[in-house]
Amino acid sequence: MKTQIIQTTISVIHEVADFEKWHTIYLENSNPNSRIGVLRNMDNPNIVFVGERTDSHEAAKAFFASEDLQAAMKEGGVVSKPEIRFLNLTEFNAPGVNDKFRVSVSHEVADFDKWKLLFDADEGRRQSADLKVSGLGTSEDNPSEVFIVFATNDIDRAKAIFNDPSLKDMMKEAGVTSAPEFNYWKSF
Numbered sequence: 001m002k003t004q005i006i007q008t009t010i011s012v013i014h015e016v017a018d019f020e021k022w023h024t025i026y027l028e029n030s031n032p033n034s035r036i037g038v039l040r041n042m043d044n045p046n047i048v049f050v051g052e053r054t055d056s057h058e059a060a061k062a063f064f065a066s067e068d069l070q071a072a073m074k075e076g077g078v079v080s081k082p083e084i085r086f087l088n089l090t091e092f093n094a095p096g097v098n099d100k101f102r103v104s105v106s107h108e109v110a111d112f113d114k115w116k117l118l119f120d121a122d123e124g125r126r127q128s129a130d131l132k133v134s135g136l137g138t139s140e141d142n143p144s145e146v147f148i149v150f151a152t153n154d155i156d157r158a159k160a161i162f163n164d165p166s167l168k169d170m171m172k173e174a175g176v177t178s179a180p181e182f183n184y185w186k187s188f
Contacts, residue, residue, distance in 0.1 A: 005088040012050045017077035025076035039185035057086045089137035099151035102185040108144045110175035118174035129161040130154045
């Protein structure tokens with residue numbers, strides 16, 4: 001089964017010195033038609049997650065190498081090296097405006113199609129935790145890396161699901177080959 005890419009995107013995570021200052025500069029320097037969202041880390045609100053649509057990964061890579069972007073990031077007070085992922089989305093669902101939280105999850109898989117079948121079969125567990133898939137895809141640089149963003153209004157139920165030992169067993173059965181990385185975000 002060949003998975004169809006419906007959208008190329010980037011996700012960027014970095015720390016800023018002052019969120020309000022950074023956000024103003026981000027809005028001034030980013031394309032409103034490309035913006036998917038800005039999220040703030042629940043443990044450190046100066047760590048931000050930015051999602052944007054891209055025309056292509058090549059264009060996005062050129063933009064990130066540009067002096068204009070580097071200057072804007074410096075002016076905006078970015079204090080950490082940005083963690084940039086170039087993603088090929090196979091699912092994208094705009095979450096409702098009332099979803100207050102997001103959870104991003106990344107891990108590697110041995111076989112995406114096998115993993116996806118078991119992921120889809122686990123929809124009931126996600127529904128019981130009020131988890132809705134906002135975006136799902138793989139990394140352009142490492143097609144074995146799966147990246148998922150969930151939307152929810154109940155972060156405590158979401159955390160409970162992600163800490164459930166039976167989920168770890170299911171992930172192993174689905175061919176997850178690396179420790180999953182979970183990040184918890186508040187919508188902005």
